[in-house]
Each structure stands twice: as structure tokens, then as C-alpha cells.
Amino acid sequence: MVGMMGWGANIFEQQEWRKGPWTPEEDKLLSEYVNLHGEGRWSSVSRCAGLNRTGKSCRLRWVNYLRPGLKRGHITPQEEGIIIELHALWGNKWSTIARYLPGRTDNEIKNYWRTHFKKKEKASEKQDKKKILRKIRKHQPQQNCTTTTITTTDKKMSPQAEDVIMRSDEINAFTNYDHQNITTDQDPVVDMPPVTNISYAWTETFPMDGLWGGLWNLDDHSLQAASDHKCKVAIQNQPATANCSYATDYAVNLCNGGFIF
DNA sequence: AATAGGCACAACCGCAACCTA
DNA sequence: ATAGGTTGCGGTTGTGCCTAT
Numbered sequence: 001m002v003g004m005m006g007w008g009a010n011i012f013e014q015q016e017w018r019k020g021p022w023t024p025e026e027d028k029l030l031s032e033y034v035n036l037h038g039e040g041r042w043s044s045v046s047r048c049a050g051l052n053r054t055g056k057s058c059r060l061r062w063v064n065y066l067r068p069g070l071k072r073g074h075i076t077p078q079e080e081g082i083i084i085e086l087h088a089l090w091g092n093k094w095s096t097i098a099r100y101l102p103g104r105t106d107n108e109i110k111n112y113w114r115t116h117f118k119k120k121e122k123a124s125e126k127q128d129k130k131k132i133l134r135k136i137r138k139h140q141p142q143q144n145c146t147t148t149t150i151t152t153t154d155k156k157m158s159p160q161a162e163d164v165i166m167r168s169d170e171i172n173a174f175t176n177y178d179h180q181n182i183t184t185d186q187d188p189v190v191d192m193p194p195v196t197n198i199s200y201a202w203t204e205t206f207p208m209d210g211l212w213g214g215l216w217n218l219d220d221h222s223l224q225a226a227s228d229h230k231c232k233v234a235i236q237n238q239p240a241t242a243n244c245s246y247a248t249d250y251a252v253n254l255c256n257g258g259f260i261f
Numbered sequence: 262a263a264t265a266g267g268c269a270c271a272a273c274c275g276c277a278a279c280c281t282a
Numbered sequence: 283a284t285a286g287g288t289t290g291c292g293g294t295t296g297t298g299c300c301t302a303t
Contacts, residue, residue: 021271021297043288059289060272074269095291107271110292115268 018052022061026051030058031066064105071103075112083109084117 022030033049039062042055051058064070075083079101086097094106094113101109 019273041288054273055288056274056290057272063290064271092292106291108269111268111270114293115270 017046017054017057019057022053022065026053027061027066030061034062034066060107064107069103070105075104075108079104080112080116083113087113087117 029049029051030045033045037048042059044055045051045058046053046055049058053061082100083097086093086100090096092110094110098104098106098109
């Protein structure tokens with residue numbers, strides 16, 4: 001791995017810091033040093049531990065890979081929900097978001113976000129809001145409440161799920177709409193668009209502040225139950241008002257029938 | 262079977278904030 | 283007060299694996 005292409009390692013130049021993937025030997029040296037002396041003083045780690053790495057590189061390796069307690073494996077739906085909520089709240093404050101996800105690193109979360117949401121976000125941003133609102137109006141249901149059954153068991157994204165993602169973008173744009181200009185009298189499009197054919201991660205469907213605020217408040221057991229079983233989502237088509245914090249009054253009925261806000 | 266594209270992960274870079282002498 | 287060093291953060295890129303075609 002030492003000679004891997006692409007990372008600019010140049011073994012012929014003296015005093016050049018090593019770059020590229022870490023070897024097990026380097027990991028061992030770094031781990032032993034940090035376990036012995038604790039974190040911090042990264043610039044001296046390289047000298048003291050016999051590593052030809054910059055302090056920055058040592059810190060990053062420790063924080064993102066070697067540090068005890070790091071979780072491995074895929075982001076769970078619960079974690080995804082938290083990420084979405086906190087990102088809506090703070091934007092790209094990955095380190096801040098990571099503090100609320102024990103065992104996950106900012107790098108991991110950042111990568112996850114970029115992989116799963118960035119493309120969609122960009123596509124969404126390019127869309128004209130008025131066009132979106134027209135679309136929403138077109139799909140607006142007449143009944144007062146739409147109930148949809150969703151599941152999280154699907155591993156791969158189905159075509160329907162793709163549609164849901166697009167809907168999610170519409171909803172995002174919708175929620176970003178200037179609510180100060182919305183009154184129940186003047187614009188019926190403030191009603192929630194119908195959500196149907198959901199077959200992928202339910203967490204991608206409702207990125208509204210209010211919803212995730214609710215999810216965030218659930219305990220682990222409730223969240224686990226919500227993700228392990230089919231969840232029913234009830235959408236109340238109540239119009240938003242100027243003093244409504246969120247886009248509208250969405251109600252999500254998870255498993256046991258309790259609204260969470 | 263070959264290959265292109267997407268995804269997950271690891272690591273680097275630049276910059277800003279913070280710390281310390 | 284300030285300059286230099288250190289640390290932390292966010293953005294970006296490279297690599298390998300997996301999957302669909």
C-alpha cells in the first residue's frame with residue numbers, strides 16, 4: 001500500500017512527510033503512542049512515535065479511524081433521521097452534527113450526506129420554485145387526510161423510491177418557501193402534497209424541521225420500533241399560516257399511533 | 262466475461278480559530 | 283498586543299468494491 005498511486009508520496013525526497021493510506025504498522029505506532037500519552041500535541045506525535053506523518057495526518061487517522069468507540073457499518077435509519085434534522089438546523093456543521101451521533105465521525109457523516117443527498121439537493125435548488133408549487137397544486141388531494149404505509153426493509157432503491165426522493169425535494173423547496181407571504185386565504189398550495197408509493201427509507205421522505213424535531217425526541221426503543229416495523233404516516237392537510245413555524249401541520253403517526261412534534 | 266457507473270470510505274488540502282510564549 | 287505554532291473544520295479527491303448492463 002505504501003507505493004499506491006494517487007497520493008503523491010515521494011520516497012526520493014528527504015524530509016517529505018509520508019502521505020496516502022496508513023499501514024497497520026503506522027496504526028499500531030500511533031495507537032500505542034496515544035494510549036500512552038493521550039490525545040493532543042499532534043505535531044510531536046510524529047517525532048515521538050517514529051511516524052513520518054504530519055500532525056494533521058496523525059490526528060485525522062486517530063479521530064476518524066483508530067479512536068476507541070467508533071461505530072462501523074452503515075448509517076442506520078435513525079441516524080439518518082438525526083443527520084437530516086440536524087443538517088436542516090445547522091447546515092454543513094459536520095463536527096457539530098457528529099457530536100449527536102456517538103461513534104460517528106464528522107468525516108463519515110459528511111461523506112454520507114454527500115453520497116446520499118447532495119445530488120438531490122442540487123437538483124432541487126435548480127428548480128424554479130413556482131414550477132414546483134404548481135406541481136404541488138396539481139397533486140393536491142381533496143381529502144383531509146392521506147395515510148400511507150411505508151417500510152424500511154427494502155435494501156435497494158426502487159423506481160417508486162426515486163419518485164419519493166423527488167417528492168422530498170419538492171417538499172424541501174416547499175418548506176423553504178417564504179412563509180411570511182403565505183396566508184390561508186390567498187394561497188391554497190400551502191397544503192401538503194400527497195405522498196404515495198413510498199417503498200424506501202421513510203426518513204428521506206419528510207425532511208421537515210417539525211417532523212425531525214419529533215423523531216429526535218423519541219427514545220431509542222421508539223425509534224427502533226419505528227424503523228423495524230411498518231410505519232403509518234398520516235398527513236394532515238392543514239394550511240400553513242404566517243405564524244406557523246414549519247411548513248404546515250404535518251402529523252406523523254408512528255407505530256403506536258402517537259403524533260410526534 | 263468485460264466494463265462502466267455508483268457508492269463507501271479514507272485521506273489530503275486550505276483556511277480559520279485558537280493557543281501560547 | 284502579537285506573531286508563530288497548533289488544532290479543528292469543511293471541501294475535495296483518490297481508490298477499491300459492487301452491481302447493473
